[in-house]
Amino acid sequence: MGHTHTSTEMKLAKADALCSQKGLSLTPLRKRVLELLLEAGGPVKAYDLLAALKPDGTAQPPTIYRALDFLTQAGLAHRVEALNAYLACVHGHGDEIAELFICENCGTVREQHAPALPDHTPEGFEISRSVLEHYGRCAQCSTT
Amino acid sequence: MGHTHTSTEMKLAKADALCSQKGLSLTPLRKRVLELLLEAGGPVKAYDLLAALKPDGTAQPPTIYRALDFLTQAGLAHRVEALNAYLACVHGHGDEIAELFICENCGTVREQHAPALPDHTPEGFEISRSVLEHYGRCAQCSTT
DNA sequence: GGGCGTTATGTAATAATATGACATCACGCA
DNA sequence: TGCGTGATGTCATATTATTACATAACGCCC
Ligand SMILES: [Zn+2]
Ligand SMILES: [Zn+2]
Ligand SMILES: [Zn+2]
Ligand SMILES: [Zn+2]
Numbered sequence: 001m002g003h004t005h006t007s008t009e010m011k012l013a014k015a016d017a018l019c020s021q022k023g024l025s026l027t028p029l030r031k032r033v034l035e036l037l038l039e040a041g042g043p044v045k046a047y048d049l050l051a052a053l054k055p056d057g058t059a060q061p062p063t064i065y066r067a068l069d070f071l072t073q074a075g076l077a078h079r080v081e082a083l084n085a086y087l088a089c090v091h092g093h094g095d096e097i098a099e100l101f102i103c104e105n106c107g108t109v110r111e112q113h114a115p116a117l118p119d120h121t122p123e124g125f126e127i128s129r130s131v132l133e134h135y136g137r138c139a140q141c142s143t144t
Numbered sequence: 145m146g147h148t149h150t151s152t153e154m155k156l157a158k159a160d161a162l163c164s165q166k167g168l169s170l171t172p173l174r175k176r177v178l179e180l181l182l183e184a185g186g187p188v189k190a191y192d193l194l195a196a197l198k199p200d201g202t203a204q205p206p207t208i209y210r211a212l213d214f215l216t217q218a219g220l221a222h223r224v225e226a227l228n229a230y231l232a233c234v235h236g237h238g239d240e241i242a243e244l245f246i247c248e249n250c251g252t253v254r255e256q257h258a259p260a261l262p263d264h265t266p267e268g269f270e271i272s273r274s275v276l277e278h279y280g281r282c283a284q285c286s287t288t
Numbered sequence: 289g290g291g292c293g294t295t296a297t298g299t300a301a302t303a304a305t306a307t308g309a310c311a312t313c314a315c316g317c318a
Numbered sequence: 319t320g321c322g323t324g325a326t327g328t329c330a331t332a333t334t335a336t337t338a339c340a341t342a343a344c345g346c347c348c
Contacts, residue, residue, distance in 0.1 A: 027296070046334070060299055065335065081225040082275050084305095084334065099262070101269050110266050118243070118276075122254050124283025125245050131226050132262075133275040139268025171325070190305070204328055209306065214325095228305065228334095 008038045011088070015076050018092065024074050029053075033067040034076055034088060042107055043085035080109070081131050087111075097130050103138035110138070152182045155232070159220050162236065168218050173197075177211040178220055178232060186251055187229035224253070225275050231255075241274050247282035254282070 015034055019026040026034075036052050037044060050064040051057070068086050071077035078087050078098050089098065090111050099114035114132055121127065159178055163170040170178075180196050181188055194208040195201070212230050215221035222231050222242050233242065234255050243258035258276055265271065 025295085029297075058299095061335065062299085062337090063297070066297080081277075099264075101266055101271075103269075104272070110269070112264060112266075114262075114264075118258075118278065120243075120256060120258075121278070122245055122256075122283065124286055125247075125254070125278070125280060126286050127245075127278045127280040128248070129279045131275055131277040131279075133225075134262065134265070134269070134271045135273045135275075136269060136271040139266065142268055142270050169324085173326075202327095205306065206308090206328085207326070210326080 011038055030067045030070050034071055037077055037088035042109055043080045043083050043087045045085050082133055099132040101134045103141055104135050105137050105141035108138055152179060155182055174211045174214050178215055181221055181232035186253055187224045187227050187231045189229050226277055243276040245278045247285055248279050249281050249285035252282055
């Protein structure tokens with residue numbers, strides 16, 4: 001059994017624990033979608049996930065969008081806004097939020113934490129959600 | 145003649161100047177789209193712009209997407225990724241990039257500058273474009 | 289065990305957003 | 319004038335996402 005597979009299983013187990021702790025139910029369908037995201041190791045489009053769920057094409061869009069909504073709400077995945085794609089979250093976030101560095105050459109995404117309150121937030125503005133995405137070339141791709 | 149109108153005209157004149165300086169041509173169509181964005185004073189959807197361009201519904205999508213591409217390339221407008229909407233840029237950016245604070249209650253957007261190189265950028269990552277959007281409640285809407 | 293509310297899923301239809309491909313037009317320039 | 323280039327017009331289609339309603343699964347009370 002390869003390393004990736006084992007790692008995926010561990011992450012799924014962690015997700016299970018996190019969900020039951022929060023009173024959320026990580027159903028087989030939702031878990032399967034998270035597994036697909038983890039296996040992909042990068043951003044995946046909703047319709048690609050849909051096709052992977054049911055290769056015969058019988059799964060309908062709401063199936064995948066509902067699962068993705070759940071996962072993003074639960075903090076187990078992020079939506080990459082400028083790609084219309086979804087990404088498994090690689091580490092729980094507390095107060096901090098996700099900041100993504102997306103390589104346009106090789107497609108890899110590096111996820112980091114960023115402070116919930118950016119510098120120079122306008123006086124009185126209450127942030128409920130932030131989108132922090134940087135596009136460019138990763139170190140690997142820059143040198144070639 | 146009201147203040148808003150005058151201000152829009154001034155901004156259009158500035159845009160004209162900026163374009164000729166850069167060797168870009170702010171054609172009537174492109175200028176009209178920018179004018180619509182300026183008049184709206186906030187994010188507008190592509191198909192709404194399209195409808196405004198030709199209320200009889202004869203304008204086709206590529207018309208508006210091409211104009212928006214031009215305006216965003218020229219730095220005269222921004223795409224608000226998480227809204228699928230477009231926004232006139234209220235001030236030229238040099239090296240700095242746009243950071244948007246979007247009120248989900250009243251729809252107003254506050255645009256600020258942010259440094260092109262965020263803290264903790266991964267070693268060697270070359271950023272070509274960043275998306276910085278914060279959603280929440282503005283000061284006005286927080287107090288009510 | 290039988291009703292019953294709640295949550296999750298299945299399914300069909302459609303809406304909303306965006307692009308590709310090719311024709312035509314306008315304009316500067318040899 | 320003829321040509322090359324950039325801009326626009328137009329038709330078709332692709333991609334992304336939601337609404338609405340039916341069904342299923344499950345716990346809970348009786
Ligand atoms: Zn994350
Ligand atoms: Zn790369
Ligand atoms: Zn701007
Ligand atoms: Zn507000």
